[in-house]
Amino acid sequence: MADPIEDETFEDDDWYGEEIVDRAYARCRFLRVDLSEAFSRNATFTDCTFGNVRFNASRHVDSAFLRCTFNRCNLFEAEFTGCKLTGGTFTDCDLRPLRVTGGDWSFVSLVRADLRGVTIREARMREVDLSQANCAEATLSGVDLSGATLDGAVLTGCDLRGSDLTALDPTTTAVRGARIDADQAVVIAQAIGFTIG
Structure with a gap:
C-alpha cells in the first residue's frame, strides 16, 4: 500500500466510478464528493470525515473506515463486504x-x-x-x-x-x-x- 494521504480536503470532487485500490487516507475531509458506483478494495480511511458524500451503488471490499464520521451521506444501494468500520459515527445518513x-x-x-x-x-x-x-x-x-x-x-x-x-x-x-x-x-x-x- 502507498504512503497515506494525510490532512487533505477533497471538496466538490467527482469520483464517480473511481477505483480506490490499495490507497490510504488519514485525517482527510471529503465534502460533497461524488463516490457513486465507486469501488474500493484494501483501501484505508482513518479518522476521516465524510460530509454530504454520495456513496450510491458503491462497492467496498476488504476496506477499512476507522473512526470515521459520516454526516448527511447517501449510501443508497452501497455494499460493504469484509470491511472494517469500527468506531464510526453515522448522522442523518440515507x-x-x-x-x-x-x-x-x-x-x-x-x-x-x-x-x-x-x-x-x-x-x-x-x-x-x-x-x-x-x-x-x-x-x-x-x-x-x-x-x-x-x-x-x-x-x-x-x-x-x-x-x-x-x-x-x-x-x-x-x-x-x-x-x-x-x-x-x-x-x-x-x-x-x-x-x-
Missing part, C-alpha cells in the same frame, strides 16, 4: 437499502438511523449503538450484537436468526414479528427472568 456482508462494525454509532429493510449478514457489531434506530423488516442474521445498545430500537419484522441477542431487552425494544430461532428464544427468556424447564 442508509437504505444498505448491504453488509461480514466485516467488523463494532463500536459504530447508528443512533436514530433509518435501517428499514437493510441487509447485514455475518458481521461483528459488538457494542454498536442502535438506540432508537428503525430496523423494521431488516435482516440482521448471524450478527454479533453482544454489548449492543438497543434501547428504543424498532426490530419489528426483523430477521434476527443466528445473531447474538444477549443485549436485547424486549421490554425496551419493539420486537413484534421479529424472527428468532429456538436457542435465541431461550436466551431472551432467561434475560427477562424466566426459568426454563
Whole structure:
C-alpha cells in the first residue's frame, strides 16, 4: 500500500466510478464528493470525515473506515463486504437499502438511523449503538450484537436468526414479528427472568 494521504480536503470532487485500490487516507475531509458506483478494495480511511458524500451503488471490499464520521451521506444501494468500520459515527445518513456482508462494525454509532429493510449478514457489531434506530423488516442474521445498545430500537419484522441477542431487552425494544430461532428464544427468556424447564 502507498504512503497515506494525510490532512487533505477533497471538496466538490467527482469520483464517480473511481477505483480506490490499495490507497490510504488519514485525517482527510471529503465534502460533497461524488463516490457513486465507486469501488474500493484494501483501501484505508482513518479518522476521516465524510460530509454530504454520495456513496450510491458503491462497492467496498476488504476496506477499512476507522473512526470515521459520516454526516448527511447517501449510501443508497452501497455494499460493504469484509470491511472494517469500527468506531464510526453515522448522522442523518440515507442508509437504505444498505448491504453488509461480514466485516467488523463494532463500536459504530447508528443512533436514530433509518435501517428499514437493510441487509447485514455475518458481521461483528459488538457494542454498536442502535438506540432508537428503525430496523423494521431488516435482516440482521448471524450478527454479533453482544454489548449492543438497543434501547428504543424498532426490530419489528426483523430477521434476527443466528445473531447474538444477549443485549436485547424486549421490554425496551419493539420486537413484534421479529424472527428468532429456538436457542435465541431461550436466551431472551432467561434475560427477562424466566426459568426454563
